[in-house]
Amino acid sequence: MKILLVNxxxxxxxxxxxxxxxxxxxxxxxxxxxxxxxxxKVFDNVVSExxxxxxxxxxxxxxxxxxxxxxxxxxxxxxxxxxxxALLPGVKVVWGNVHATCTxxxxxxxxxxxxxxxxxxxxxxxxxxxxxxxxDGDYAGILGLAWKDKEGRITINQPRPFIHNLDELPxxxxxxxxxxxxxxxxxxxxxxxxxxxxxxxxxxxxxxxxADLSVERIVSQIEHLQKNYKVKFIRFFEDNFTFNRRRxxxxxxxxxxxxxxxxxxxxxxADMSEEDVALMAKAGCTSVGIGVETGxxxxxxYLNKGIDLDEMGHTxxxxxxxxxxxxxxxxxxxxxETPADFKETQDMLRKMEDPPFMYMRFVPYPGTPLYEELVDxxxxxxxxSLEEWAKFSVYFATRGNLSELSxxxxxxxxxxxxxxxxxxxxxxxxxxxxxxxxxxxxxPSEFFKALGSLxxxxxxxxxxKNTNIKPLVLEAVPNKMSGKQxxxxxxxxx
Numbered sequence: 001m002k003i004l005l006v007n008x009x010x011x012x013x014x015x016x017x018x019x020x021x022x023x024x025x026x027x028x029x030x031x032x033x034x035x036x037x038x039x040x041k042v043f044d045n046v047v048s049e050x051x052x053x054x055x056x057x058x059x060x061x062x063x064x065x066x067x068x069x070x071x072x073x074x075x076x077x078x079x080x081x082x083x084x085x086a087l088l089p090g091v092k093v094v095w096g097n098v099h100a101t102c103t104x105x106x107x108x109x110x111x112x113x114x115x116x117x118x119x120x121x122x123x124x125x126x127x128x129x130x131x132x133x134x135x136d137g138d139y140a141g142i143l144g145l146a147w148k149d150k151e152g153r154i155t156i157n158q159p160r161p162f163i164h165n166l167d168e169l170p171x172x173x174x175x176x177x178x179x180x181x182x183x184x185x186x187x188x189x190x191x192x193x194x195x196x197x198x199x200x201x202x203x204x205x206x207x208x209x210x211a212d213l214s215v216e217r218i219v220s221q222i223e224h225l226q227k228n229y230k231v232k233f234i235r236f237f238e239d240n241f242t243f244n245r246r247r248x249x250x251x252x253x254x255x256x257x258x259x260x261x262x263x264x265x266x267x268x269x270a271d272m273s274e275e276d277v278a279l280m281a282k283a284g285c286t287s288v289g290i291g292v293e294t295g296x297x298x299x300x301x302y303l304n305k306g307i308d309l310d311e312m313g314h315t316x317x318x319x320x321x322x323x324x325x326x327x328x329x330x331x332x333x334x335x336x337e338t339p340a341d342f343k344e345t346q347d348m349l350r351k352m353e354d355p356p357f358m359y360m361r362f363v364p365y366p367g368t369p370l371y372e373e374l375v376d377x378x379x380x381x382x383x384x385s386l387e388e389w390a391k392f393s394v395y396f397a398t399r400g401n402l403s404e405l406s407x408x409x410x411x412x413x414x415x416x417x418x419x420x421x422x423x424x425x426x427x428x429x430x431x432x433x434x435x436x437x438x439x440x441x442x443x444p445s446e447f448f449k450a451l452g453s454l455x456x457x458x459x460x461x462x463x464x465k466n467t468n469i470k471p472l473v474l475e476a477v478p479n480k481m482s483g484k485q486x487x488x489x490x491x492x493x494x
């Protein structure tokens with residue numbers, strides 16, 4: 001069968017097509033499907049200039065799968081699901097990933113969506129596609145699948161066990177994407193996180209499960225990307241690459257012993273030892289993202305972070321001392337956050353000598369403990385449809401404020417952050433990593449490449465377009481296949 005896998009993107013008609021990472025989940029599913037003899041294409045809205053009519057005309061898929069996170073991409077995925085149904089009336093539309101898993105029944109109430117793949121999707125989607133190819137309409141035995149019959153009755157099958165051995169999966173189908181279009185070359189080498197942060201999607205989605213790709217497979221993927229795409233820098237785009245310390249150390253030692261020339265970035269908890277940080281630096285790690293969230297002891301406990309301020313500070317300076325640039329993620333407008341809590345966060349940043357950081361507005365994710373608390377306390381009203389979820393997610397990502405801070409305080413903080421984002425990063429680097437200057441003199445091409453990266457990643461921060469929340473509306477548009485006028489959901493985010 002012909003399968004189109006879609007990454008709907010996070011912004012409708014983005015002003016800056018700059019930051020894009022590999023759609024790794026879709027690429028793993030594509031490899032599994034191709035291995036079973038199916039024809040697959042990947043439609044990544046983040047980098048592609050193509051449209052649903054292009055794929056309907058030139059590929060005519062039998063099945064279209066959308067990878068949907070809770071966020072602005074819900075609106076885009078809904079728009080395109082309806083558009084594909086209008087263009088290809090017989091096509092089967094499947095949604096998967098976090099949002100569809102956590103809101104399965106609500107997702108299937110949408111007329112344009114036929115199936116939901118819940119949790120790890122590779123084998124569930126493959127089994128569904130094989131049944132569809134044979135014309136077998138008995139879906140009840142497919143673990144991890146949710147579906148509806150011709151009368152619209154919804155059935156949620158038994159869950160499929162999580163994949164424990166990620167090495168059993170083939171490598172991602174990198175040949176299906178235009179690699180040079182991606183700003184960061186990314187690998188996903190683990191799934192899940194065992195920690196229980198009260199705001200995090202991992203609790204309802206991975207349910208404490210954690211699985212890791214072996215070091216040998218990670219290294220083989222790096223070598224493949226180096227050989228075929230001349231890759232010199234890789235970002236491990238996953239929740240916590242450093243959680244499995246034994247694997248992390250083995251990876252670093254393997255890179256060092258084999259003299260593999262690669263620079264890399266990852267996400268880490270703020271609980272790393274001096275020895276581990278030194279090993280990471282020696283193995284080529286140049287930067288890390290750390291979810292500190294707040295500088296308030298009370299808020300750390302409220303968010304169930306399981307870490308204290310002293311350890312966060314120690315880990316931060318260990319990275320700095322070893323030439324690894326830390327970037328901090330800080331949540332803003334969090335429920336119960338007071339001006340005193342916010343001041344403690346600013347005090348923490350001053351003690352860290354004004355490091356690179358990113359504000360992330362709090363968004364209530366379905367199924368998380370904090371979301372359930374807010375619903376129970378009637379602080380938020382649960383969205384009743386996917387269209388409402390699209391508005392809800394964009395609203396909280398751009399305007400929402402469940403804290404005790406005033407809207408003016410939050411606006412001022414975000415404005416100052418956006419206007420100093422680039423300069424703060426440059427100044428911190430010059431203060432604490434002067435070797436970078438020497439490297440710039442010796443290798444100006446790398447310096448200007450890094451400068452270009454900084455500029456491109458700063459533009460979306462300074463000119464964030466997701467500020468006007470207008471309703472999604474229907475309009476009559478011509479079906480490019482039939483020429484008839486048909487309804488299509490369009491976005492009015494402009």
